[in-house]
Amino acid sequence: MTRIDRYIFRQLAGGLLAVTAGLAALVWLTQSLRFIELVLDRGLSLTVFIELTSLMLPGFIAVILPITTFVVVLFVYVRMNSDRELVVMRAAGLSPLRLARPAISLALISVAVGYMLNMWLVPLSHGAFRMWQFEIRNQMAAILLQEGVFSSIGNELTVYARSRERDGTLRGILVHDQREPGAPVTIIAEQGRITTTPLGPRVLLINGVREQMEAGRNGQPPRLNTLSFAENSVDLARATRQEEVRARDSRERSIPELLDPDPAEGLRPRDVARFYGEAHQRMSAPLTALSYALVALAVALTGQFRRHGGGLRLAAGIGITVGLLALGLTIGNLATRENAFVWLIWAHALVPGIVALWWMIGAPGLPRPRPRPASA
Template sequence: MTLLERYIFRRALISSVGSLVSLALIVWIVQALSRIDIVKTSASAAGNILWIALMLLPDLAAGVVPFAILIGAIQVLNGLNADSERAVIAASGASMRVILRPIIYLGLAGGILVLTVAHGIGPLASSAFYNGIRSINVDTITLFLRPGRFERVSPDLVISVGESNGSIIESLFIQDTRDPNLDLTYFAAEASILDQGDQSVLMLFDGQLHRKPKTGNSVSVIEFQTYAFDLSNLRPADDGDWTRTSELSTLTLIAPDPDDEIYQKKPGRYVEEATDRFTSWLYCVAFALWAIVCAGQPQTNRQASNAAMTLGLAGAVALKAVAFLALSMVSPNPSMAIFVYLLPIAACVFNALLIMRGTNLAQIPIVQRTFDLPRRLLSGLRKSLNRQSSGSPESAIR
């Protein structure tokens, strides 16, 4: 890179890193606060909650990296226009590559970061997070459920125990109404918490399961000798969701064990997770190109630069919304993965074509009228108030 390109890259990198830290902290705090009630129900959680919450950071940071690159790039390009540096670069005869190259390098650097998290750090952090949640729920059952009392663990889940002696529980009762179509009630003469490696399972012994549809009065009773529960969210472990695909390595997702129970029940989830990991980095490049489309053209100080940031964020949010919708359809229909791959690639091609044509979105008439609408409304309201004030009796007396 030339000296000027390094200058632009350095400014864009600093701005993007600042945006990344701010966005990641905001999302992390929201996620951590949503789980703060764990501290009230677990003694060990009070000491481990910070570590568990930190395990959320890699995936959260990777999720906001494309937006941080977009915001950082647009801020720098707007700054170049505000300081007339962009106009000087254009007047000196420098090509668009002077602006294009450092921003693309920034997008590629963000893509490498996202790939590193998606295929390396992310699965390890996700596994550590869910293992921490599982251990917290173990403490919730064994330490904080008082014998003879019905404790509402969540709005739709009530648990009661007769006696608790370490990991052994006697006379366990669970009422689960989280299913919108079915009420589940569990009775067990005894329950115990078994450690399976880094995981813990709540095993129910010698009990009954009562299933009652919400729309009817019939009740089906199922007797069982043993029944397993996933302590990460207190739901049955035999639904195939004990180990989440986010905890699996990329190699396992690409070449899963055909005998794996989870893969046999829901193979589309493996495809969905692998597709997400291999496409997420492309949005860093797509958003970097979109930033150039929105703010890369030279403009004067009189031309509003706020439109660039608004257009940039609006387009980015719209693209990610469509991508999220398409990704959610991969699990039931794995062939949709092709569309998920094509979406960011098409965005990159579309943005590249706009850059080659020198399109300035902020100067398109319909965009200008849209952003001028609040100003025109405010101006009309001010004129209306002035006319009413000039026609009032008080003003006539004056």
Template structure:
């Protein structure tokens, strides 16, 4: 049987001078922070892969089906990553804080520190630092990286859309690049000559036109891509009286650029614009985005709130677990409570984003989710310190 002897010279850790405990707590802070960053990196990688695979499946079918190469697919996937990471970062921070805190509690490391006189608010110091790091990452994504990547991605999508050789022409197949337009090319030579061209344009309800040509060429111009057909015939069917008109030509130019007109009519979405430009809200930007000054600046407030939510996510994974006493059955009740709090904050964040789009003049409501996400952990950390603990700390002249 093991014998335990009482050493009267020994003092309990809670009565040690603050200087004696500072180094140990400081080492624990560094250890806690390193664990948070390590698990944050791991969970971020896992979640990014899950989101990326889900997006890549549809993107792969779209690009490869349009005749694009694997390099284009990888380029588009890389440009989509900043937007995916922006979504993943707060969630990964919450999961990392929840996992590390629960493990430290189950292994009694936090329990021992609390026994030495460390309050929950003092133990939260590395979590605050971790939250600030997550907030900086989120800020870099929402204010700079994600808008820049979205801008480049949309430019590349427009370039691919205008690449009619890839999406408009596939030898030996009848294709419908636009509603009411059917194209067939028997063969495309290495020089780019389109042999035995067939093009049916039925977009006009009053007349339907069929073009046939022995050869055709794709030509770039200031007005966009043009299809030049050589030695062919145009057959026009007037729908009103079902009369057919035939016209033979030696060369004829068909404006393919009309098939590539986008629905936005030259407008750009605000997600492509940097935060600085959104806040300036110039007249040109208002016209190009079709949004008012208040609406553009509400988008800036929404981005700032996303940064605050990133900080709050880390605290929401820590503070609820400080409630209650140590139990051999684990802290599953606190974990469930933390998950529910995150669901509430995310719901408020979605509500704030909706306000930024539909009622920008009510922009102060956008910050409800971020401020709620910060206020709840602070309140929980205050509640987590029992009154007796706080009164003992005040008696020793230490902060509660």
């Protein structure tokens, strides 16, 4: 790598690290606001909060890395063009392809990082994130209860508390339990308290009424059974314990699992098609970093030099890439519904870069206007 290559590469690498870190931090901050209430009001420790939200970062970086690569390449080269640096380099005999070499090297590094994230780190971190969610719902279900709100714990248990005191005592409790098929239970109690046991959290209810609707037998109508109690205990963990055998999300699965899921899971054909499309999206997505970088180079390094033309180049490059991003979302949704269009995912990842490279080397094969002969 020559001195000029190192000079351009340092600017590109420093900009890519700064922009990617800043944008990832911004996205992390906006997404982590969903969990901040668990720290402020529900007693979730700050350490658990940081560990939980940090597991989302690999997925954020995998998504934004191609975009930040494009942004940095476009802005650095347009700035160098406006500062006349590229003019001097071109005057020294450097071709557009030669000037593009540092950006292509950086884009290849982004592609390698993207593959590491999509193939290994994103499934690993997303699986750990889902397990943390399960632990919060199951072992820490107490922090999910909010006063004056009907809180769903699992799919079949709803708990309401009119107020919650500082010592954790709940006042005015209503529990609707549908875990027993055909025999829903409604419990109303004056007060209660969440207790933690080795098997998960339980709520101890004091001074209440338990009402259960039982199906009628031998043609008899359903019957309502009512029982008054001084103390009663309800298992909150059992509402979510069955989720230990839940079907894993597509982002938790490796590429072989997405391409060839286990038939024993009993997946629907729609889910199998979605997994297949997701696998090809994950395999092709890192290549868009190289394609977007080539698009930025084609915009910044071609055409005539204009003293005040930087804004136009930026607008053209951003417009092209925004269109490519919108097209990619459309193709991704189409391919996950109908796998016959999976080839469009790869075309979207590769064709823009090939066209940009062809344009950058002079668009060979494109008809050129002939110069008019000079008039006598």
